[in-house]
Amino acid sequence: MMKKYFPFILLLIITACSKPEPQKAAVIGIEDIASLTSNYPDKIQVINFWATWCKPCVDELPAFEKLKATYGDQIEVILISLDDVENLESKVNPFLEKHNIQSQVRLLDYPYAAEYIPMVDPHWDGAIPVTLIKYKKEHKFYNQSFEFKELDFEVAALLEK
Helix, strand or coil, X not given: CHHHHHHHHHHHHHHHHCCCCXXXXXXXXXXXXXXXXXXXXXXXXXXXXXXXXXXXXXXXXXXXXXXXXXXXXXXXXXXXXXXXXXXXXXXXXXXXXXXXXXXXXXXXXXXXHHHHHHHHCCCCCCCXXXXXXXXXXEEEEECCCCCHHHHHHHHHHHHCX
């Protein structure tokens, strides 16, 4: 009797143990940045600007991944890569796969930083990493690297409102 169910049980075990597929970056333009930064959702949005060539950016990515895993559907984590679009398939997507990135990833294909930087925050000097946390009418801009504990504090404070 047990032999008959063995393949089904094995399939369930394999499915339960498999990791979710890492994200692939979707290419966006300046109109998408304008939309992201002008809308204020009912769900907390954590938007991080980073690049694969930026060591502090790469170092903080696990904190964003842990944040997404901790809060699940209560928040939306969006990682916006500022890598060159030519590097999407050769560097960015392989990086996402290697690090098993589960957050949403976008690659900004717009070369004129002076045009999109003020859309994100007028205090942004163009350096990365930077993070924007939005919720309802709240707009918090951070020109710094994050550890998970700091991100968790910011999100938890907004959830209490």
